[in-house]
Amino acid sequence: MNKIDTRVLDDRVDRDAMAxxxxxxxxxxxxxxxxxxxxxxxxxxxLYWPEAGTDPEFDxxxxxxxxxxMTRGIYPSMHRGRTxxxxxxxxxxxxxxxxxxxxxxxxxGGSALSIIPCNSVYRGIDADEVEPELLGTCGTIINTVQDxxxxxxxxxxxxxxxGLNDPNPxxxxxxxxxxxxxxxxxxxxxxxxxxxxxxxxxxxxxxxxYRLSLTGARRVQLDAIExxxxxxxxxxxxxxxxxxxxxxxxxPAQAMGLTxxxxxxxxxxxxxxxxxxxxxxxxxTFFFDVSISFFEEVAKFRAGRxxxxxxxxERFGATNPRAKRFxxxxxxxxxxxxxxxxxxxxxxxxxxxxxxxxxxxxxxxTDGYDEVFTTPTEGPAKVAIATQNILKHEAGLCDVxxxxxxxxYVETLTDQMEAEILAVIKEIDDxxxxxxxxxSGFVQRAIGDSAAHFQEAVDTGAQIIVGVNAYQDxxxxxxxxxxxxxxxxxxxxxxxxLAAYKKTRDQARVDAALEVLRRAACSESDxxxxxxxxxxxxxxxxxxxxxxxxxxxxxxxxxVVV
Amino acid sequence: MALxxxxxxxxxxxxxxxxxxxxxxxxxxxxLRDAGMEVIYTEPWQKIESVVALALQEDVDVIGISSLATDxxxxxxxxxxxxxxxxxxxxxxxxxxxxxxxxxxxLKSGVSRVFHPGADRADIVDVVARLARDAGANRPDG
Numbered sequence: 001m002n003k004i005d006t007r008v009l010d011d012r013v014d015r016d017a018m019a020x021x022x023x024x025x026x027x028x029x030x031x032x033x034x035x036x037x038x039x040x041x042x043x044x045x046x047l048y049w050p051e052a053g054t055d056p057e058f059d060x061x062x063x064x065x066x067x068x069x070m071t072r073g074i075y076p077s078m079h080r081g082r083t084x085x086x087x088x089x090x091x092x093x094x095x096x097x098x099x100x101x102x103x104x105x106x107x108x109g110g111s112a113l114s115i116i117p118c119n120s121v122y123r124g125i126d127a128d129e130v131e132p133e134l135l136g137t138c139g140t141i142i143n144t145v146q147d148x149x150x151x152x153x154x155x156x157x158x159x160x161x162x163g164l165n166d167p168n169p170x171x172x173x174x175x176x177x178x179x180x181x182x183x184x185x186x187x188x189x190x191x192x193x194x195x196x197x198x199x200x201x202x203x204x205x206x207x208x209x210y211r212l213s214l215t216g217a218r219r220v221q222l223d224a225i226e227x228x229x230x231x232x233x234x235x236x237x238x239x240x241x242x243x244x245x246x247x248x249x250x251x252p253a254q255a256m257g258l259t260x261x262x263x264x265x266x267x268x269x270x271x272x273x274x275x276x277x278x279x280x281x282x283x284x285t286f287f288f289d290v291s292i293s294f295f296e297e298v299a300k301f302r303a304g305r306x307x308x309x310x311x312x313x314e315r316f317g318a319t320n321p322r323a324k325r326f327x328x329x330x331x332x333x334x335x336x337x338x339x340x341x342x343x344x345x346x347x348x349x350x351x352x353x354x355x356x357x358x359x360x361x362x363x364x365x366t367d368g369y370d371e372v373f374t375t376p377t378e379g380p381a382k383v384a385i386a387t388q389n390i391l392k393h394e395a396g397l398c399d400v401x402x403x404x405x406x407x408x409y410v411e412t413l414t415d416q417m418e419a420e421i422l423a424v425i426k427e428i429d430d431x432x433x434x435x436x437x438x439x440s441g442f443v444q445r446a447i448g449d450s451a452a453h454f455q456e457a458v459d460t461g462a463q464i465i466v467g468v469n470a471y472q473d474x475x476x477x478x479x480x481x482x483x484x485x486x487x488x489x490x491x492x493x494x495x496x497x498l499a500a501y502k503k504t505r506d507q508a509r510v511d512a513a514l515e516v517l518r519r520a521a522c523s524e525s526d527x528x529x530x531x532x533x534x535x536x537x538x539x540x541x542x543x544x545x546x547x548x549x550x551x552x553x554x555x556x557x558x559x560v561v562v
Numbered sequence: 563m564a565l566x567x568x569x570x571x572x573x574x575x576x577x578x579x580x581x582x583x584x585x586x587x588x589x590x591x592x593x594l595r596d597a598g599m600e601v602i603y604t605e606p607w608q609k610i611e612s613v614v615a616l617a618l619q620e621d622v623d624v625i626g627i628s629s630l631a632t633d634x635x636x637x638x639x640x641x642x643x644x645x646x647x648x649x650x651x652x653x654x655x656x657x658x659x660x661x662x663x664x665x666x667x668x669l670k671s672g673v674s675r676v677f678h679p680g681a682d683r684a685d686i687v688d689v690v691a692r693l694a695r696d697a698g699a700n701r702p703d704g
Binding site (some may be wrong): 119122130131132205206208210247248335340373448451457465467469480557558 | 585
């Protein structure tokens, strides 16, 4: 495949050779390629490309999916071979509630699981230290290995990809590893991703996930990447996030540029640690917002994919073709959803999802139409999954790889977005990299300006939002769903269960393990993550572990307020 | 007392509980600032006691609480705490994701107004200006 990347191919033989190479890769991925026909009976090929001898720019800029510039997709077969993963993010109440809901989702077509912990967990606080009204409303209360075990009851954890919304220092992953150990599942069978592992993004926008200081998080991040590569080789320790910045107001081009600049920062940090780019880069994954600006989003993803493939090789010298794959999860944008006429949000989510799918995503979360009122309740969550199934099975979106490729508009826009994104990366490089650009508030100010600019367009009516500043309809006839607040008595049981857990554990063992963790944090040559897993196994709660690390490595706060 | 009209409204814009989503609170703070009000803005995750202390120290007329992740059910506690500190004249508004049934709970606890996504800029500014005048008229020190 590498040979093709660098050759200048403009004659008939080479274009055809490239197509044959692609075809071989495609067939290897698609076990039984049955003929696909549309409703008129016409045969639909998996991929379309310009005839050999035409369009000399094609080979350089687009090429075939799975190799070369990667613009058209990171795998030869893309969604025609294997559709995207339906990864609905859920989390609510107690671990028992999560377990019940995830089993239903897996039954209704979900193909991976994703755990969202309670906001108290995001802040690194245990259930016994928070006002009870705040518990279990947006995510599941998971403080201990026992809680994680209940979340995953009857789930074959070695056979399903697991997404953990688990910010630095990755206490949920430690709990998962200890559960696996207890169930006799070896760590090399654990697959999935540490979502919300991009600590830099937490200092830029959203402010949900602070646990450690910026420099403390940097240290633990590298410890975890290094330790996991040795001990949990199929786990993706890093998901670089463009979602927070775009939700906070960055334009799609800005969000993509900032995300790639963050990925560059992480890669440079890993390299400085002496890690091998050919190994760590193939474990990098990405997570983006997908807005309703349909063609702009498609172009954003195509341009990002092309830049990443080039960057990996040119900037980091990686030759591993897997490292060039820009694997990403996307979530439909909640910011686009409206409280007015809320059923309209179903249409918005469908369009956003289409943009992500045609942009070549690997995994997708579709928002419930009630996200503008509450964390999705069960009915709207089902509609969100059905939306994915409709796009997959009824709309024929999986039939053809990169179906918009070759459109004059989409290709021009992809080139323009690429130039915008590269300009953002350059700007961040000039600031000394993403870490410094965030420390100084440069990035936060740029995003704030974009948010204000968009809001002004809405306020003046330059940007029409149906039901909000145009086409208003007072009696929209739609009942606003009520929030699913957990029953206080049920939450109290969780607090009691934590107290019981603390009472029955071997306190001396916990204290000793936390002391080892403290010493590891104080010594630059020790690896904090191995010590953190040991402390989790010994029975320490996430709150206790994070408290120790905060003592030694500092507590995170927003760096720029206004 | 003729001076009162020229003293700009003082507004504290903040977030309580665990939520950190601050795009909305920043935009609203900028709206009020640009309308000529004195805006005191804090980082998220304030404790109720800190909000009360800051409101007293900064002598504010209105407190705006932004809530996007269910934390607004703490607001009735804030209302009680303000009363307890002799700051019952301060008007409180809430903005963000608040379901209808819980809006009723907030209004009952003394919140003056709940703004939802899509709220109109001019409406926000007018309401806050009016509430600031109400607060001024109801101050214990006259």
